[in-house]
Amino acid sequence: MTILEALRLAMGGVVANRLRSGLTMLGILIGVAAVILLVGVGNGASAAVQQQIEALGSNLLIIFPANAKSGGIQQGFGTASTLTMDDVRALADRQAAPDVAAAIPSASGRLQVTFGNQNWNTSLTGTTQDFPSVRNYQVASGQFFTGADVGAASKVAVIGQTVVDSLFNGADPIGQVIKLNRQSFRVIGVFASKGGSGFNNQDDVVVTPITTAWNYLLGGRGRNVQQIYVAARSAQSTQVASDEVTQILLDRHHISDPAQADFQILSQQDILSSASQTTGILTLMLGAIAGISLVVGGIGIMNIMLVTVTERTREIGIRKAIGARRRDILTQFLIESMFLAGVGGALGILVGILAGRGLPALVSALPAPLISLPSVLMAFGISVGIGLFFGIYPANRAARLHPIEALRYE
């Protein structure tokens, strides 16, 4: 018996029980759609995070404070563990750190910004004049603050496009006075948009001199530097720069054993690989959860195929009497279950893609799902495979029926 013949037979069986076949296909459809959509969401999130990290610049190092440890026991907070402005100045020393192009501090928090009767909740970063070059921000209009502003703790701010859109209603923000935590600040510059949306919007920022942030905005938490960003001279020199930074900070903090360091240095590569590991696990988990519904769909197919085989026992007897071999019967029922699963899977792919298109409109915080051709082909292959796997037992049961007993079945 040819495959074409078997397909014709299978379609006959499916059409003869439209409702039942439809419901069975629905099980696979939902499973495949869920896999397509959730894996798409995982991949979308992963791409968004990756894009955000890549926007940091390939020559960037980020230094975080870490609590000093001694013999595995955490030392008290505040010994030599916090990063300071002096550390930043030391890193900018051309002699000691020839591969460091620039180093900036960062102290950040969230705050309320108002202009007229508009207000907006955004993130604040206090830093120094080298911020645009180190963090890869362009100033689209106006200008960035200077070293003099940092020295004088001027109440000036540079704002991102999202803040402009939220407050200014088309008016030119340069020179306007906004309120940050109810104190007046003059807007002296606006950043060019960096893109990104939802949880990774890099345009939703207000940047001031770090001294200003300490004095007026960060609520007396001291002259604390939360992170130091270091730009290496080039992407190739990040490792050397990282070694220089490590040596300078160990010396300054009087630590001889690098394992006891009270800071941690991450390069863009480190962040990228740990982030992609995390999003990879996320994608895998989403896929696995959706995969469970596919298995449930497969069990539905097995169930319906067992019913079909029982109902058609007599037909199987007739076919055997006129010369069907075991493998003819086996193929007939396997193709039928693969057909059910394959059509269900194809429709599921369609539904999954459409749902993926519609999802960002419904939940704007989610990154757009990324649905790739290989994942679509794989989903289709898996659904046909599920039809095969869950069809084997019923089809085998049909193939092994004894012709006489099958013919006598009422």
Place this chain on the structure above:
Amino acid sequence: MIRLERLTKLYHMGDLEVPALRGIDLEVGDGEFIAIMGPSGSGKSTLMNLIGCLDQPTAGRYILDDVDVSGLTEDELAWIRNRKIGFVFQSFNLIPRATALHNVEMPLIYAGENQKRRDKALAALASVGLQERAQHMPSELSGGQQQRVAIARALVTDPSILLADEPTGNLDSESSLEIMRLLAELNQQGRTIVLITHEPDIARFAHRIVRLRDGLVVSDQPQAIAAGATETAP
């Protein structure tokens, strides 16, 4: 040529052994038309299932065209059923959701015949006078017509033996005669026919009558063709 030697069949019902055939010796030559008669439960259907290679004997030998069939595999038996034997059942056994034509085509599908399948099936339907009903479903046909479709299906692979187990059991007397005339005609064309019946009127068409009782052959007699059986029966 069919030869049965001390053919025995036991059925197991739980612990109980039911002897359905207890040593049948029988020879049926090519082109014969024999009727197997006997009371209900005497083993007629069991015998026909064995002759038709649908089942295997418990003991004894079955030699079909010089081949000992008792030792063949399931697939080899399927091949024999497909090529050498045509079945006609009391309850027609057509597949309800296939057209008459598709039912007749079915043995050819399993024979691997793809090119001339449709032509052969149409020819078989024509030979039983049903070419106009090719696209009808079994449920749209009368009992006599359904049985003729079944005969067309039995003929389509051109087997040398036709086995009919009470083929007229579900038919009115007029359709019964039609079917029997058809079988007699097929016998005249050279096909071996083994007919099971308990109706003397039907057995008249055969040339030889074998009687069974309790799984044994109790008589085996030739029969002069009843006057007018093929042409002018009432």
